[in-house]
Amino acid sequence: MEATSAPDVLFVIGLAAAPALFLLLLFALNALLSPRRPSAEKRSAYECGIPQAGSPWRRVNVRFSTIALLFVIFDAETVLLFAVAPGVRGSWTGAAEVAAFTAFLAFGLVYAWRKGALKWLS
Numbered sequence: 001m002e003a004t005s006a007p008d009v010l011f012v013i014g015l016a017a018a019p020a021l022f023l024l025l026l027f028a029l030n031a032l033l034s035p036r037r038p039s040a041e042k043r044s045a046y047e048c049g050i051p052q053a054g055s056p057w058r059r060v061n062v063r064f065s066t067i068a069l070l071f072v073i074f075d076a077e078t079v080l081l082f083a084v085a086p087g088v089r090g091s092w093t094g095a096a097e098v099a100a101f102t103a104f105l106a107f108g109l110v111y112a113w114r115k116g117a118l119k120w121l122s
Helices: 006-033 062-088 092-114
Strands: none
């Protein structure tokens, strides 16, 4: 094994230090050159040009998180099915595995449906 030379080590240190110094330079320039004229209008939350309807700190319905979680899970599973589909072509074993996976997802959906997780109570 060859010993590393000083120019090689300095090159690697430069590769790590150059972006960090560039970011520090950008932050410093931003702090020096940006205008500072705070006002109540600038501090308010921007909602597409519409004045804020209420307090931004109101409680969110917990039921939404259940629906969102189910969506993310089934969305990820759909992506996995599309990723596996080309490898299944012509394989009975692969088709059976995908069918079992889909049946498992259907079972999870029916379970969530029966438990009332998909009902939106207003």
